[in-house]
Amino acid sequence: MGSVDKRQGALARREKRLAYLLLLPTFLLVFSIVLFPLIANFWISVKPVTLSDLRPPTLVVKERLRGNLTNASDNVKIEYRFRNSSVKYPLSSASFSDSLPLGIEVTRLDPACSLTGDGIILRCDLGDLEPKARGKIRIEVASADNFSGSKEIFRASEPQLEFTSYNILTSFDFTFANFSKIFSAAEFWDVLKVSIYYTVFGTAGALIVGLFAAQIMKRSFPGRSLVRGLLLFPYVAPVIAVAFSWVVLFDPFSGIVNAMLIQTNITDNPINFFGQRSIVVDFFGFSFGLPLALTMVIIFEIWRYFPLAFLFILARMQSIPSDIYEAAEIDGATPLQQFWFLSMPFIAGILAILFLLRFIWTFNKFDDIFLLTGGNAGTRTLTVSVYEQAFAISNLGAGAAVAVVIFVLLLIFAIIFIRFAPKDTTQ
Amino acid sequence: MKIWMHGIFGAILAGSLWTCFWQIIVTTILVISTGAAISIQTGPSVLAGATLGLIAILLRAKRCMSHHFLGCTTMAAFLWAFSLATPFDPSGLLPDWQSWVSLLIVAVLSWFCFTSVLKNISPTVQNRYVSEQFYLRLFWGLGLVIFILIVIAPFYVMVMTSLKSQQSLLANPLDLSINMDAGVTVLFRSYIELFTEYNFGLLLMNSSLVSVSTVLITLLFSIPGAYAVAKLQFPGRNLLSGSVLLIYLIPAIILVIPLYAVFSQLGLRNSLIGLCMVYPATTIPVALYMFQGYFAGLPSELDDAGLMDGLTRWQIILKIAVPLSKPAIASVALYVFMIAWNEFLFAFMFLDDIKLFTLSRGIVSLNSSEVPREHLMAGAVIATIPVLLLFLWFEKFLVAGLTSGSVKG
Numbered sequence: 001m002g003s004v005d006k007r008q009g010a011l012a013r014r015e016k017r018l019a020y021l022l023l024l025p026t027f028l029l030v031f032s033i034v035l036f037p038l039i040a041n042f043w044i045s046v047k048p049v050t051l052s053d054l055r056p057p058t059l060v061v062k063e064r065l066r067g068n069l070t071n072a073s074d075n076v077k078i079e080y081r082f083r084n085s086s087v088k089y090p091l092s093s094a095s096f097s098d099s100l101p102l103g104i105e106v107t108r109l110d111p112a113c114s115l116t117g118d119g120i121i122l123r124c125d126l127g128d129l130e131p132k133a134r135g136k137i138r139i140e141v142a143s144a145d146n147f148s149g150s151k152e153i154f155r156a157s158e159p160q161l162e163f164t165s166y167n168i169l170t171s172f173d174f175t176f177a178n179f180s181k182i183f184s185a186a187e188f189w190d191v192l193k194v195s196i197y198y199t200v201f202g203t204a205g206a207l208i209v210g211l212f213a214a215q216i217m218k219r220s221f222p223g224r225s226l227v228r229g230l231l232l233f234p235y236v237a238p239v240i241a242v243a244f245s246w247v248v249l250f251d252p253f254s255g256i257v258n259a260m261l262i263q264t265n266i267t268d269n270p271i272n273f274f275g276q277r278s279i280v281v282d283f284f285g286f287s288f289g290l291p292l293a294l295t296m297v298i299i300f301e302i303w304r305y306f307p308l309a310f311l312f313i314l315a316r317m318q319s320i321p322s323d324i325y326e327a328a329e330i331d332g333a334t335p336l337q338q339f340w341f342l343s344m345p346f347i348a349g350i351l352a353i354l355f356l357l358r359f360i361w362t363f364n365k366f367d368d369i370f371l372l373t374g375g376n377a378g379t380r381t382l383t384v385s386v387y388e389q390a391f392a393i394s395n396l397g398a399g400a401a402v403a404v405v406i407f408v409l410l411l412i413f414a415i416i417f418i419r420f421a422p423k424d425t426t427q
Numbered sequence: 428m429k430i431w432m433h434g435i436f437g438a439i440l441a442g443s444l445w446t447c448f449w450q451i452i453v454t455t456i457l458v459i460s461t462g463a464a465i466s467i468q469t470g471p472s473v474l475a476g477a478t479l480g481l482i483a484i485l486l487r488a489k490r491c492m493s494h495h496f497l498g499c500t501t502m503a504a505f506l507w508a509f510s511l512a513t514p515f516d517p518s519g520l521l522p523d524w525q526s527w528v529s530l531l532i533v534a535v536l537s538w539f540c541f542t543s544v545l546k547n548i549s550p551t552v553q554n555r556y557v558s559e560q561f562y563l564r565l566f567w568g569l570g571l572v573i574f575i576l577i578v579i580a581p582f583y584v585m586v587m588t589s590l591k592s593q594q595s596l597l598a599n600p601l602d603l604s605i606n607m608d609a610g611v612t613v614l615f616r617s618y619i620e621l622f623t624e625y626n627f628g629l630l631l632m633n634s635s636l637v638s639v640s641t642v643l644i645t646l647l648f649s650i651p652g653a654y655a656v657a658k659l660q661f662p663g664r665n666l667l668s669g670s671v672l673l674i675y676l677i678p679a680i681i682l683v684i685p686l687y688a689v690f691s692q693l694g695l696r697n698s699l700i701g702l703c704m705v706y707p708a709t710t711i712p713v714a715l716y717m718f719q720g721y722f723a724g725l726p727s728e729l730d731d732a733g734l735m736d737g738l739t740r741w742q743i744i745l746k747i748a749v750p751l752s753k754p755a756i757a758s759v760a761l762y763v764f765m766i767a768w769n770e771f772l773f774a775f776m777f778l779d780d781i782k783l784f785t786l787s788r789g790i791v792s793l794n795s796s797e798v799p800r801e802h803l804m805a806g807a808v809i810a811t812i813p814v815l816l817l818f819l820w821f822e823k824f825l826v827a828g829l830t831s832g833s834v835k836g
Contacts, residue, residue: 012660015659015660015661016662019656019660020655022651023651023667025647025651026652026711029708030674030708030711033704033709034677034708035674037681037685038682041681041685043685049688054687054692056692169688213574216570225822227575229822230578230579232822234578236765236814236815236818237811238768238771238786238787238811240771240786240790240810241585241808241811242581244804245581245584245585245588245807246581248584249580249581253600255600256459256584256601256603258600259600259601263458263464263466265466332556334555336559336563357676360676364679366679366680367771367772371771383680386681390684396687396688399684403684406678407678407681
């Protein structure tokens with residue numbers, strides 16, 4: 001019996017090894033593109049990194065020749081101009097070496113330089129270079145009898161550079177300035193508020209509209225599958241196309257909506273839907289300020305994502321056994337009662353899951369707002385703020401700090417939600 | 428007595444709502460297809476609709492040919508009379524025949540819509556069941572038409588704007604009629620210029636290249652991985668199948684700064700290869716999740732039979748699992764293609780070189796005051812058509828795959 005166990009053990013081991021092998025490529029890719037950057041983001045958020053730091057400091061050496069080499073024993077000056085490309089960080093133990101053409105004699109050498117390899121390799125030590133440091137090294141050479149060439153032959157060999165540079169990304173300099181900067185900015189709390197407003201209303205709106213759409217599409221009618229495909233268009237089409245067509249549709253000057261509103265005398269002047277922070281609305285005598293641009297991006301969000309909610313809710317409703325509706329019908333339940341007391345309990349689970357997923361994705365949404373308003377007119381959410389900080393103000397560290405805030409908020413939300421959400425017991 | 432449960436109230440409501448609705452729709456269509464400055468006359472249509480609703484319910488109109496004929500003509504006559512003989516434009520901007528045709532269309536559509544809602548309603552107080560049914564029917568129809576319209580409107584504007592010129596757009600934004608007089612080359616001028624001057628052929632190539640590579644890499648990585656999770660025993664299996672979707676919830680905006688930093692230093696940033704690494708990494712977890720569910724549904728007797736016949740696990744994946752899961756592969760491939768094709772954030776952040784632009788990246792650069800709006804919209808149409816065609820072609824696969832597997836924001 002022992003040998004059978006052993007053989008099974010060997011089989012199991014082989015299966016285990018195969019499984020890991022099959023999963024390895026996926027793991028490597030996901031680790032390097034998703035998990036590693038996730039950790040790296042925390043790292044960057046506590047470092048004083050700007051966009052320009054991504055180009056690491058480097059030594060620049062340019063070679064220049066003065067004089068002619070047409071006759072034997074002509075003298076030529078070679079000038080090497082070097083500089084530290086960085087304005088912030090020093091270079092240490094910088095040096096370069098260049099190979100001289102054959103048949104050249106060095107007549108004067110800079111003290112920093114030396115000749116090696118039978119006198120054809122020139123090596124110059126520049127020591128440590130301060131930020132922005134620059135300088136020149138001159139040597140003089142004369143052509144010996146057997147030299148046959150032109151000035152071009154000098155340029156044919158590029159100087160080989162050696163230096164140790166400072167890379168802020170891999171160093172151990174830390175700072176909390178990024179976090180203190182974003183939290184102390186007056187704008188931050190507005191941005192957070194806009195984010196939450198956008199997420200809550202965008203998510204709830206998409207779910208409610210999706211629920212209505214599912215109710216409508218539940219009934220069968222001629223052309224239903226065509227209409228179902230049509231209703232998914234906003235979700236399927238590229239965000240770039242639909243966002244810009246909304247911008248064109250609501251354009252204050254050439255947009256059809258404004259032209260329509262003016263034509264029908266609802267408004268006298270064109271409304272800049274995506275560019276106006278707030279508008280005063282008169283509603284049966286009550287007038288209140290409406291954050292116009294924000295409301296518009298929320299409506300766009302609802303328009304674009306209700307199809308997803310609709311699709312899932314419809315799929316769930318179609319899986320409800322029809323005999324319970326027949327029983328309810330016999331008992332005299334009205335359509336609304338049937339919806340509340342029969343359909344709702346069945347779709348509560350999928351609604352909860354959809355709410356969780358849509359909430360997270362809406363909170364993470366960047367493209368839509370960025371394309372519609374660029375984050376202006378009171379529509380700047382945390383995600384747009386990441387972009388603003390990192391790429392518009394070029395402060396990568398501050399951008400990463402905002403991204404950390406996003407991540408932590410999402411984590412808190414997910415934990416709260418998972419604890420209190422209704423469980424989908426029917427699945 | 429609750430007034431809303433009374434049949435007469437319902438009939439008046441249905442008549443006025445539907446007539447007003449069609450009046451608005453038909454007028455809007457008239458305006459954008461002719462460019463004429465006409466106004467929407469809701470008042471007369473509400474009045475006419477309410478009157479007809481009342482007549483229909485009191486005279487118990489039946490849904491037969493003669494009643495329909497009578498109803499439609501009466502409706503048209505009332506619409507004409509209540510609007511003081513100018514059903515659409517008081518200023519007489521439209522040719523007569525257009526007014527008459529539009530009037531008839533409004534009358535016929537309204538009549539059919541509200542009488543079909545009224546089918547089992549009598550002019551007395553209805554019980555709760557019947558009246559709820561009635562209101563659901565009424566709002567079902569209205570809702571359906573409104574849903575279709577709000578979904579189509581931006582796409583319609585996109586296509587029509589791409590066929591106009593900047594001057595005519597500014598001169599009369601409402602005029603979305605197609606001017607066929609100048610010939611096809613003038614009509615499609617924006618598209619021709621995009622391909623000749625803005626390199627859109629190259630952008631299409633780049634987008635296709637990146638999307639197809641993403642699909643292939645995703646399939647290549649996720650199918651073996653999903654097979655392992657579904658069919659093989661190994662420690663950490665449950666953890667993996669439970670947590671693979673969590674990766675999907677990590678927002679791209681958090682990844683973009685580190686990836687930008689690292690890719691810049693590795694020289695991968697401004698390259699299509701960089702995109703071909705990032706896109707699959709975001710799609711593989713979902714693909715793996717969807718395939719794993721599908722593979723788990725395949726009977727494991729098949730694998731055992733394969734093993735008995737001396738196939739290796741690799742051969743089982745290739746010769747048994749893959750051929751049996753063609754529908755799942757089709758839906759995942761399509762889904763991943765759409766994600767890669769539509770992706771904006773990474774393409775926008777990473778690509779600087781105009782020769783490497785994908786469509787998304789290229790269209791953003793058209794959004795400036797120097798480029799006319801119709802070019803932007805033509806670009807949007809070019810980016811939309813391939814995905815929509817693919818989607819319509821494979822809609823069934825995609826819907827099944829989406830609802831069984833996962834969802835994507």
